[in-house]
Amino acid sequence: xxxxxxxxxxxxxxxxxxxxxxxxxxxxxxxxxxxGGKPITLGTDKMKAIRHxxxxxxxxxxxxxxxxxxxxxxxxxxxxxxxxxxxxSSKEDYRQAWKQIAKTFGKxxxxxxxxxxxxxxxxxxxxxxxKRANTEKALLSLLFGYGIRLGVxxxxxxxxxxxxxxxxxxxxxxxxxxxxxxxxxxxQTPQRRIIGMAxxxxxxxxxxxxxxxxxTWPQVDRKAGGIRTFRAKQRGKKRQTIVExxxxxxxxxxxxxxxxxxxxxxxxxxxxxxxDGNQYSAxxxxxxxxxxxxxxxxxxxxxxxxxxxxxDLRAFYATKHKKERGELPDLHANKATTARVYDRNxxxxxxxx
Numbered sequence: 537x538x539x540x541x542x543x544x545x546x547x548x549x550x551x552x553x554x555x556x557x558x559x560x561x562x563x564x565x566x567x568x569x570x571x572g573g574k575p576i577t578l579g580t581d582k583m584k585a586i587r588h589x590x591x592x593x594x595x596x597x598x599x600x601x602x603x604x605x606x607x608x609x610x611x612x613x614x615x616x617x618x619x620x621x622x623x624x625s626s627k628e629d630y631r632q633a634w635k636q637i638a639k640t641f642g643k644x645x646x647x648x649x650x651x652x653x654x655x656x657x658x659x660x661x662x663x664x665x666x667k668r669a670n671t672e673k674a675l676l677s678l679l680f681g682y683g684i685r686l687g688v689x690x691x692x693x694x695x696x697x698x699x700x701x702x703x704x705x706x707x708x709x710x711x712x713x714x715x716x717x718x719x720x721x722x723x724q725t726p727q728r729r730i731i732g733m734a735x736x737x738x739x740x741x742x743x744x745x746x747x748x749x750x751x752t753w754p755q756v757d758r759k760a761g762g763i764r765t766f767r768a769k770q771r772g773k774k775r776q777t778i779v780e781x782x783x784x785x786x787x788x789x790x791x792x793x794x795x796x797x798x799x800x801x802x803x804x805x806x807x808x809x810x811x812d813g814n815q816y817s818a819x820x821x822x823x824x825x826x827x828x829x830x831x832x833x834x835x836x837x838x839x840x841x842x843x844x845x846x847x848d849l850r851a852f853y854a855t856k857h858k859k860e861r862g863e864l865p866d867l868h869a870n871k872a873t874t875a876r877v878y879d880r881n882x883x884x885x886x887x888x889x
Contacts, residue, residue: 550589553578579613600688602649603642605679606634608686616682623768625746625818633672636662646680646689655697666700673699708855708880709844714739720837721828726798727811731824734808735849736791741782742853742865744768745846749816751807753799756792758784822846854878 549555552569566578566585578585591599598604609616619627640657641649654676662669673694680692721732737748746768755764767778784792795807804813810820825846832838850867854874857865858881867874 548586550586550593553585553589555582584613600645600647600683601643602646602679602683603638605646605683605686605688606638606642609679609682618678618682623746628817628819629671630675633668633675636668637672637676641676646683649680649689649693650691651693651696654693658697658699667702670699670702673697705845705848705851706880707844707848708852709739709848710842711852711856713838713842714844714849714852717832717837720832720835724828724831727824728828729798730808731821731828733791733795734821735825735846737788737808738846738849739852740785740788740791742850742857742867743780743782744850745818745821747780749808749818749821752805753807756784756807758789758792763788851878851880855880 549566552571554567554569554575556565556567558564563580564582565580566582568576568578568585568589570576578588609619622630640661654673658669658673662672677692677694680689680694683689684692718732718736721728721735724732734745734748737743738745741748741763743765747765751763751765757764761784763782763784765780765782767780782788806813806815808816810816816824829838829843833840833843854864854867855878857863858879864871864874864879867878
């Protein structure tokens with residue numbers, strides 16, 4: 537099969553590859569012409585096009601490995617639909633999970649991995665990090681499913697492997713300890729003060745980090761008395777369609793006053809900005825939070841026994857909401873999930889007849 541060789545773009549191509557120069561003489565697209573089949577578009581990147589053809593012909597030793605599937609799954613130009621639809625925080629979580637998985641399964645052919653191998657990985661190799669092991673198992677399941685679609689394996693080897701049983705945390709932060717910690721943060725560096733005010737916001741509004749990290753001042757309507765954010769963890773058609781309107785009570789209003797007071801020249805867009813006025817990444821925020829907690833333990837503001845996670849602040853809000861208002865707040869589509877994960881009240885009252 538002939539192919540243009542009159543330009544640099546047409547040189548060095550594999551058999552049955554074709555370079556097509558556009559009318560402007562600059563842009564070039566590549567395609568592969570299989571015998572008796574329709575042309576396969578390969579895009580405009582020459583090296584990627586060649587690699588794609590090599591893979592189609594089974595000429596790469598990496599084809600079919602878990603690393604190869606991961607690369608296909610997360611490809612910048614043509615990612616899997618499941619990957620494309622994930623929230624940025626979930627993508628970052630899975631990238632961290634893949635770094636661990638790759639040490640064991642990266643170079644292994646997906647078709648040779650069986651249930652016993654996955655079970656050993658989840659329950660023996662990763663026994664000391666049960667939460668991360670469950671995340672890694674979830675990612676493996678996605679990769680095997682995508683590998684089946686790509687035709688390099690026939691079985692999802694995670695099926696039948698039980699995840700680690702995780703008990704929800706059952707203690708909400710003590711209000712006095714939380715107040716002491718937040719007060720301590722007000723005396724720290726400017727960015728640690730921002731972290732402290734973000735923690736206070738979570739304890740007052742119950743929002744997830746993914747919901748308030750991108751929060752901007754136009755979403756804060758002091759006149760109407762509400763803050764509007766998109767509810768996270770919504771899938772499919774519901775994604776970014778459910779708006780949570782958090783009423784601005786006296787304590788939250790006082791917090792917003794303090795945040796506005798440190799807003800540089802009223803030009804900063806984000807309510808909880810980084811040092812340079814941008815939005816915190818989930819990873820950057822998590823790192824700074826951990827540093828604050830460790831420093832607080834070092835200075836005996838917190839202890840190893842009474843320290844709490846940032847997510848515990850959402851439980852603090854839900855527990856306080858039920859205790860003071862008699863019902864749990866609307867945090868999930870399924871109220872049972874809110875009760876199971878976030879209600880940490882130790883006393884439950886009911887009326888007698």
